[in-house]
Amino acid sequence: MSEQADQGTQVPPVSNWNLPNALTMVRILLVPVYGVLLAQDTVGSRIAACVVFVIAALTDRWDGHIARTRGLITKFGTMLDTLADKILVVAALLIFSWLGEVPWWVTIVLIVREFGIMALKSALARHEVIAPSSGGKLKAVLQMVALAVLTVDWVNLLPEPFGAIMYWLGMVILYAATLIAVATAVDYVIKAARIVRAGRSAT
Template sequence: MTRDERRLVSPWNIANVLTVIRLALVPFFVFCLFLPSQGWRLVALALFVIGSLTDYFDGELARRYGLITDFGKIADPIADKALTGAALVSLSILGELPWWVTSLILVRELGITIMRFMVIRHGVIPASYGGKVKTVLQIAAIVLYLLPWGPDVLRWIVMGAAVVVTVATGVDYVWRAIRLRQVAKRARAE
């Protein structure tokens, strides 16, 4: 698909609608997570899993049917961060996840989002493979923490892997933003 054809894709397509649905699920997920019963905890888990699955399907549909839009490139990572951020903060408020883990992940996520907006005039930095691995690890770790039962060691191991990949991909995004800015400066100079 050429760049001109891509501009003709409506932002109101199924991929972007799924992204918006993911954003809309966040407050319901948080509400259910704070209700005091194992049943509501499982409802919160189900909402989180549904929201996480929309991340897979919106990306797959966008690529398969050529529904990639600038709105989607920007809204999708924001929706991801809203869902995972709400889960991490909620788990920390509930005393189930250390605040330093939540803080480290959120600082990286917000920092990269701000950086992406700062360099958007030079171009859009699409999600990398490492960013996708980071998202999967964060989702898996959060699911393990949301389960009302489960081995703590497995939770810690998966969350530890998520933290390491989160930091590493943050460094990669900063490097990609610097290169994008340098390429844009050279192009303007020529």
């Protein structure tokens, strides 16, 4: 143990204004750009929207990796990162449903699941932190892949039947993500009920 540690030297708190949080802010700022391009609904604008979506998704990976490896994790950054992910996914789903390409029930289920679980975790934070499950991580990956695929207007970009095949590939992945989303939501609720019961038993 170092002499400084023996003297009780405290590590200075991590500033909220750091590179990972800056990347998260970039992701948030890219959401309206993505939304405008997607809503224009032309082959060119949707290809551009896909590029923006992929860049936004990559910033999610980069900011998390940098924060962990450089010790720059903050409560503000964690909250901002979660919010940025939700905003990007919700914007994409709402526009796809508005364009008639994704059923509204899928959009509603996924949005309710996202914000419902976020509220549940927040309510239980004082008792116990529920770690993300492997199913939840798989859902997030499938969801992002599906939305990236669906962003491109394959039907008008490729000759039949290849355009339709690509569209339905994206939908199948999104349906799989939706199924996992429901299953993991049930799992979260069961875990939450156990935590509440355990807390009541301890009092």
